[in-house]
Amino acid sequence: xxxxxxxxxxxxxxxxxxxxxxxxxxxxxxxxxxxxxxxxxxxxxxxxxxxxxxxxxxxxxxxxxxxxxxxxxxxxxxxxxxxxxxxxxxxxxxxxxxxxxxxxxxxxxxxxxxxxxxxxxxxxxxxxxxxxxxxxxxxxxxxxxxxxxxxxxxxxxxxxxxxxxxxxxxxxxxxxxxxxxxxxxxxxxxxxxxxxxxxxxxxxxxxxxxxxxxxxxxxxxxxxxxxxxxxxxxxxxxxxxxxxxxxxxxxxxxxxxxxxxxxxxxxxxxxxxxxxxxxxxxx
DNA sequence: CTCCAGGTTCCGG
DNA sequence: CCGGAACATGGA
Numbered sequence: 587x588x589x590x591x592x593x594x595x596x597x598x599x600x601x602x603x604x605x606x607x608x609x610x611x612x613x614x615x616x617x618x619x620x621x622x623x624x625x626x627x628x629x630x631x632x633x634x635x636x637x638x639x640x641x642x643x644x645x646x647x648x649x650x651x652x653x654x655x656x657x658x659x660x661x662x663x664x665x666x667x668x669x670x671x672x673x674x675x676x677x678x679x680x681x682x683x684x685x686x687x688x689x690x691x692x693x694x695x696x697x698x699x700x701x702x703x704x705x706x707x708x709x710x711x712x713x714x715x716x717x718x719x720x721x722x723x724x725x726x727x728x729x730x731x732x733x734x735x736x737x738x739x740x741x742x743x744x745x746x747x748x749x750x751x752x753x754x755x756x757x758x759x760x761x762x763x764x765x766x767x768x769x770x771x772x773x774x775x776x777x778x779x780x781x782x783x784x785x786x787x788x789x790x791x792x793x794x795x796x797x798x799x800x801x802x803x804x805x806x807x808x809x810x811x812x813x814x815x816x817x818x819x820x821x822x823x824x825x826x827x828x829x830x831x832x833x834x835x836x837x838x839x840x841x842x843x844x845x846x847x848x849x850x851x852x853x854x855x856x857x858x859x860x861x862x863x864x865x866x867x868x869x
Numbered sequence: 870c871t872c873c874a875g876g877t878t879c880c881g882g
Numbered sequence: 883c884c885g886g887a888a889c890a891t892g893g894a
Contacts, residue, residue, distance in 0.1 A: 702876095
């Protein structure tokens with residue numbers, strides 16, 4: 587591919603690109619050549635990793651910001667609790683970073699994530715992008731930006747159900763319309779503390795505590811947010827409450843908030859990705 | 870065919 | 883606050 591001759595370098599210490607893109611926090615990147623093809627906002631992006639350097643067609647600053655290359659991983663690792671489950675997850679996920687996604691596309695994809703496998707979420711994301719998003723390209727590469735809330739707001743529920751969304755179509759449409767009308771302002775959320783921002787997100791249809799925490803973590807840099815999905819719930823019950831009979835969701839929430847600390851979101855993502863990877867290996 | 874997937878919402882104890 | 887049920891779809 588001729589475009590690869592013009593790639594610019596971005597220093598990237600303590601970073602594993604493939605691990606980060608494959609960890610279930612973002613869903614639209616596709617493997618191409620020795621790297622990945624995707625979109626950041628409206629910019630078509632190719633990025634590949636060679637040792638401790640990323641090579642890309644876009645501005646290095648854009649890449650460094652999106653992949654959160656400024657997050658202090660050594661400090662984050664030191665903050666992790668020292669228990670066997672966490673140690674295994676860290677050994678498996680070293681170099682995985684929590685990235686900074688654009689808020690709306692992160693929110694929208696997690697609204698469509700409920701009771702869906704990661705592969706399905708990616709499939710839905712690509713269908714919505716291809717049908718309703720702007721086509722962007724550089725050289726021979728073509729990608730599709732995620733359609734804005736205003737764009738989705740003008741569609742019908744039938745249009746979205748045709749993307750295999752099922753009951754999630756109503757939620758995505760309802761949220762897009764509330765945001766398009768200005769009833770919820772995703773930019774103003776940045777000024778709020780975690781609890782206030784979470785409460786604001788939960789006003790949207792299809793957004794409960796888990797989805798709100800994913801959005802806080804993956805789009806708002808709230809690295810303490812600890813989403814509890816079926817995988818993490820299993821990990822917590824099996825590895826941290828092994829002896830207990832009845833453990834409620836509230837107990838799990840309280841425990842994880844206190845136990846995993848100021849970078850709990852990182853701990854959560856490492857436990858999540860490790861659990862999911864090792865489970866799929868077995869079967 | 871059955872089971873499950875990065876849940877949310879509503880409803881009765 | 884807690885447990886159950888309904889809600890769509892597709893892969894294993």
